Amino acid sequence: MTDPRNRYSTWVEVDLGVIEANARQLTALTKATVMAVVKANAYGHGAVPVAQAAARGGASWLGVARAEEALELRSAGIGLPILILGPAPVAQLAALIAAGASLTVTDEVQIDAAALAARDQQATAKVQLKLDSGMNRLGAPPEAAVNLARRIQQQPSLSFEGVFTHFARADEGMPEPVQRQVERFEQALSALVSAGLRPPLAHAANSAAALSWPGTHYDLVRVGIALYGLRPSPAAPLPAGLRPALEWKTQLTRIRSVPPGEGVSYGHAYVTRRTERIGTVPVGYADGLRRAAGNQLLVGGVPVPVVGRVCMDFCMLQLDRVPGANEGDEAVIIGAQDRTRLSAEQVADRWGTINYEVTCGIGARVPRTYSQ
Template identity: 50%
Template sequence: MTLDNFGTWLEIDLDRIEQNFHILERTAGCKVMPVVKANAYGHGLEKVALRLEAAGASWFGVARIEEAMLLRGAGIKANILVLGHTSPTRVPHAIKENVTLTVYDFDVAKQYNEQSNAITAPIKVHAKIDTGMGRLGIQMDRSVEFLRYLQQSSCIQLEGIFTHFACADEPDADTTRFQMGRFNQILEQSGASENSSLLIHAANSAGALEFPSARFDMVRTGIAIFGLPPSQAVTLPDGLRPALSWKTRLISVKTLPPGHGVSYGFKYITKKEERIGVIAVGYGDGLRRTAGNQVLIRGKKVDIIGNVCMDQCMVQLDTLPDVQIGDEVVIIGEQNDAAISATDIANHWQTINYEVICGLAARMPRYYLKLNGHA
């Protein structure tokens, strides 16, 4: 397989992901759970997890049980925590595949207990406390009672307790400190802080990097594993680097006369005779139909003009007289001395880098680089 085979593709450097993992382990000084939901933030679930397991990861975080099953199918033996909701009907699958579920509600916990009782095997769970995020989690006033209930349920094995921060990536630290205070309060009141067999965790990437006291036994890092900053307010440790490039090729070059429309709706009309290229990437791959996108060709930023189509879009090539059909085009990554990051694109789209990389379509081949060159 060579890269010439592909119209648009992703190049993923697993060595960098492994390096990022080790830097985070050293920085945090506790267990690091790589969060690999949403196809490992676009990087490829199984490949990323297999590399990180070989590098020593003992826990993985996913959002859904389907993702946990894919990991088991790929041969992952490490612990897996489903961070989101799992229907009680899936409890037998979770037990069979040794997957840990999140519980945050008395009713669901009761049903988990009944399901596991029916097959006389305990279900492993982590209890999630809502210390202020207002998403999943048992509310503060019932948390201690909930933890006691779980510990007394015959077929539930309470393995861990966690919470999630709403604003750890914001410049203002007060909300995270407030959530931490509440979490510590529940750990103390429930006796969990004295119980060394429970795994306590709270921090996402921003929490792990900005709030050392939030590290507890483990941090759940997603975006930082992939070498990207959670926000402008968070500084990444030295050496953390992005691991993904998004590339395509120039597939056509034409000279169009003045006054010629380009792409659907003729949002761009040539002002003079112009050299217009077509590149093989579109919104079907995750490139948004937003005006003003740019790509790198021959180490220079060039404008995407006209509407982005599903599978293609057009570039203005007047500043690059020497380009040729087949030239590599970089949407995310480096070329010569120029670079466009997922964060640059997110800023342009007025969103976050998470959304850019999670939006990289499944149809794009993921090509895994090996040390010193291509696989």
């Protein structure tokens, strides 16, 4: 990808061998059934190739957020069980049932809509009941679990496959908030068992819980960020061996010596103090590089500052620390060059956000390239 003829580009490189190895290690570490969470285009990595690599590494479920994401995986020929982690719009139920995806339901209206859509096409819809044990985002109150489970069981066109919840604070390194949610979830599970309504699958753990709180594994763990080799948070570090799979790169399109006192980029927010070598790279905020102060890229293994405002399609680098840099040389936004590495976490710290948002934010127009 360092072909100098290809100067007008920025691209992502994903090592699918790393995704596969991460999935294998997560399966071994958790000793649980692993659902690879591949929503949001696999956190920016590319949903279809990541799903395939995760499956090779032992993941036996896929988790997505949207109907379109489930249908994209099915169109690519991926046959693994897929759970849409939140309720889907009624208009998309028929397509999802036809695709054999598992639906999430949180109330009577959604249960009845799923049952009707399945009946209409003489099919059975697999459904999972989501309980809100403390995230206060989605889900039924745990106390409603038995009534809702009964309603599901009463519908001949529904198959009650699972019950699940989601943690709000599993990445903080403190057991108490997780424990509070576990207690509420387990009360609902016990009530379902007593009523003879416990479905085959119960699950709760995201990456942080899967890695830090083994008591939350139940029948399956839903791992997203750890599959990509990124840590859930500073308080939930990754075990040794899990590695980041994604690098984000660009190339120097143009290098010019700019005289002292010249402004660079929109608004001339940066003014040269002496004659400075200014390099232009074709990556901008439309690609996901935020228009924030303090951006750095690697050139020749050296971190160099972005100077002036980030444009939609370009930004400018101050290259005085790398006098040997040439047009066509690679510049790294996330990844390694020589022995220096810029991590998604470092970028996130600079932007005051989390690593999740950095990789999810890499623009759709940035080509994803893959190696094994």
